Amino acid sequence: MPSPLPTRLTIWQHLGTLWRGLLLAWRHLRAALGPRSHRLSITDAAYFQSGPTTLRYPYERLPVPERGRYRLHNAIDDCIVCDKCAKVCPVDCIEIDSIKSPISIGKTSNGMTKRLYAARFDIDLAKCCFCGLCTTVCPTQCLTMTPEYDYSVFDWAEHKVAFATLTPEEITVYQQALEVRP
Ligand code: SF4
Ligand code: SF4
Known part of the structure; x- marks a missing residue:
């Protein structure tokens, strides 16, 4: 049996999904264009909730662990x-x-x-x-x-x-x- 044609309600559902997707993409784009709100260390529990994971290195840097071994x-x-x-x-x-x-x-x-x-x-x-x-x-x-x-x-x-x-x-x-x- 052929599938029913999209109803008026289904089209609005599609448009709603599309709108939410665009809104989400815009929010990420806007966050990525601005500076990272919190420069948390990777050891911080909230690290992955602190905005986009990329930084404008070397202008922005994450703090390194206190006992890290570097230069x-x-x-x-x-x-x-x-x-x-x-x-x-x-x-x-x-x-x-x-x-x-x-x-x-x-x-x-x-x-x-x-x-x-x-x-x-x-x-x-x-x-x-x-x-x-x-x-x-x-x-x-x-x-x-x-x-x-x-x-x-x-x-x-x-x-x-x-x-x-x-x-x-x-x-x-x-x-x-x-x-x-x-
Ligand atoms: S200088 Fe030698 S002892 Fe010191 S951290 Fe480097 S490899 Fe280790
Ligand atoms: S030579 Fe100087 S840097 Fe090396 S262990 Fe002795 S006091 Fe420390």
Whole structure:
């Protein structure tokens, strides 16, 4: 038996569905054109209720988890150049050269005496596997993971970050001072 022709009521139902669909699409379009209303962390329970999931990166960013492991930073003024971080690193991406000082050269912010200059303190972030071991052994907590996760470069060599701040002249002076020590 042939199906009955659409009734007047069915056509209105179709139009109503179409209208609701257009309204929904417009609401999503309008939300996507504006800034995200809440920049919730992915760990937040309401993350998927906070609007479109895409962001205008890099102009908008989501907060990263508090204990996330991202780019390393060494607050070199607090570093006692003990070499522990380099020794524990499983991929040998920390390179340190130290120069002994005949006398104390100051204190770290947690009260440890500094007796070594950091002639070189390089971390090759291209090799780093972000295990975080170096930060856990650091006795002065100067080596930390920052929330910075976007550090793309055009050349691998740029991932080798130098944290030491001594000039070549200062390095020469400190080395000579050690050599002439009685
Ligand atoms: S996070 Fe791990 S791999 Fe990276 S420098 Fe520290 S110890 Fe080495
Ligand atoms: S473990 Fe900490 S204090 Fe020791 S050399 Fe590494 S960054 Fe410096």
